[in-house]
Amino acid sequence: MSKKLEFWFEYGxxxxxxxxxxxxxxxxxxxxxxxxxxxxxxxxxxxxLGYTDSPFNRHAKKGQYMWRDMERLVENRDLPELAVPSxxxxxxxxxxxxxxxxxxxxxxxxxxxxxxxxxxxxxxxxSDPFVMFDILSQNGFDAPSVMEKAGKKKSKEQLKELxxxxxxxxxxxxxxxxxxxxxxxxxxxxxxxxxxxxxxxA
Amino acid sequence: MSKKLEFWFEYGxxxxxxxxxxxxxxxxxxxxxxxxxxxxxxxxxxxxLGYTDSPFNRHAKKGQYMWRDMERLVENRDLPELAVPSxxxxxxxxxxxxxxxxxxxxxxxxxxxxxxxxxxxxxxxxSDPFVMFDILSQNGFDAPSVMEKAGKKKSKEQLKELxxxxxxxxxxxxxxxxxxxxxxxxxxxxxxxxxxxxxxxA
Numbered sequence: 001m002s003k004k005l006e007f008w009f010e011y012g013x014x015x016x017x018x019x020x021x022x023x024x025x026x027x028x029x030x031x032x033x034x035x036x037x038x039x040x041x042x043x044x045x046x047x048x049l050g051y052t053d054s055p056f057n058r059h060a061k062k063g064q065y066m067w068r069d070m071e072r073l074v075e076n077r078d079l080p081e082l083a084v085p086s087x088x089x090x091x092x093x094x095x096x097x098x099x100x101x102x103x104x105x106x107x108x109x110x111x112x113x114x115x116x117x118x119x120x121x122x123x124x125x126x127s128d129p130f131v132m133f134d135i136l137s138q139n140g141f142d143a144p145s146v147m148e149k150a151g152k153k154k155s156k157e158q159l160k161e162l163x164x165x166x167x168x169x170x171x172x173x174x175x176x177x178x179x180x181x182x183x184x185x186x187x188x189x190x191x192x193x194x195x196x197x198x199x200x201x202a
Numbered sequence: 203m204s205k206k207l208e209f210w211f212e213y214g215x216x217x218x219x220x221x222x223x224x225x226x227x228x229x230x231x232x233x234x235x236x237x238x239x240x241x242x243x244x245x246x247x248x249x250x251l252g253y254t255d256s257p258f259n260r261h262a263k264k265g266q267y268m269w270r271d272m273e274r275l276v277e278n279r280d281l282p283e284l285a286v287p288s289x290x291x292x293x294x295x296x297x298x299x300x301x302x303x304x305x306x307x308x309x310x311x312x313x314x315x316x317x318x319x320x321x322x323x324x325x326x327x328x329s330d331p332f333v334m335f336d337i338l339s340q341n342g343f344d345a346p347s348v349m350e351k352a353g354k355k356k357s358k359e360q361l362k363e364l365x366x367x368x369x370x371x372x373x374x375x376x377x378x379x380x381x382x383x384x385x386x387x388x389x390x391x392x393x394x395x396x397x398x399x400x401x402x403x404a
Contacts, residue, residue, distance in 0.1 A: 170267060186267060
């Protein structure tokens with residue numbers, strides 16, 4: 001099927017969480033196939049802007065707005081009350097590497113959502129290997145084997161490659177959506193526009 | 203009518219242009235009264251972040267994305283092809299002061315839209331007093347009298363006050379929408395959510 005859309009998500013990102021929770025339903029309505037792409041947004045912030053912290057922390061008013069906006073959005077979407085992880089943003093390296101170990105596994109979306117639920121519904125530490133181990137186990141994965149694969153060079157290289165790819169596609173935030181014909185859409189509120197683009201240009 | 207929404211716009215802002223062109227239609231559909239509030243976003247960027255240039259210029263990838271996003275949006279909305287003003291952003295002080303001179307004039311929205319059309323459809327210099335004079339004349343205003351009022355202390359003070367008010371309400375970008383019960387919504391794509399909030403909490 002040529003109707004496909006790449007979904008770029010960063011585990012530390014609140015709006016990526018919103019997109020991860022709904023993209024499969026939206027994609028099904030549009031008849032679009034979603035390719036899930038983990039990447040490390042922090043690497044791009046550092047490279048492009050020299051930032052070592054989230055813009056939501058660097059710019060207090062923007063951060064304050066984002067948390068209120070998220071509160072309103074989870075309520076509108078019937079998601080559980082938002083847990084604010086501490087620290088924010090969480091270090092996303094480990095779940096991102098695990099996702100690379102699961103790139104060929106059709107259950108990757110279920111893992112991604114489970115991580116986001118742990119982070120933004122229960123305030124868990126997603127950089128904690130024990131938290132990751134439990135999430136894998138509880139979702140039917142062979143946790144020891146996946147964790148081992150995530151620690152191998154191949155998964156690390158895949159994550160670097162995806163992040164570099166994101167960079168080349170012009171990504172500067174998350175979530176983002178990219179099309180085969182080179183369009184970039186940024187933000188959860190552009191998901192429908194991205195799907196529509198794919199349909200109209202298939 | 204208690205169902206009202208404050209619409210904060212910055213003349214240099216591309217997405218404020220989009221909102222200005224459609225907010226009256228949207229507001230009519232929702233039955234909400236719009237209060238038009240000019241302010242100077244650059245003053246807040248300087249104060250909050252020390253920035254002296256637009257984030258779209260400081261962050262090349264974000265800027266590149268914004269122009270492409272705008273191209274797509276004007277096409278979707280049947281607006282004329284986008285003119286990229288040079289320099290971008292335009293200095294918005296003069297039209298903002300003129301807007302303050304017109305705060306009590308019910309034709310303010312027509313003036314605002316005329317300025318945005320000159321800027322983003324024709325690439326005109328909105329800091330040029332002659333351009334402003336022509337816009338006023340062509341839209342039925344007494345141009346000499348309005349220009350004189352815009353140069354007076356009262357209009358200058360009103361603009362400072364509105365910008366300071368925007369700051370206190372937590373604004374960090376434009377367009378933005380604020381409600382009487384203290385909610386802030388940021389971005390053209392939050393316009394409907396802001397209207398809905400007003401209706402649900404009237």
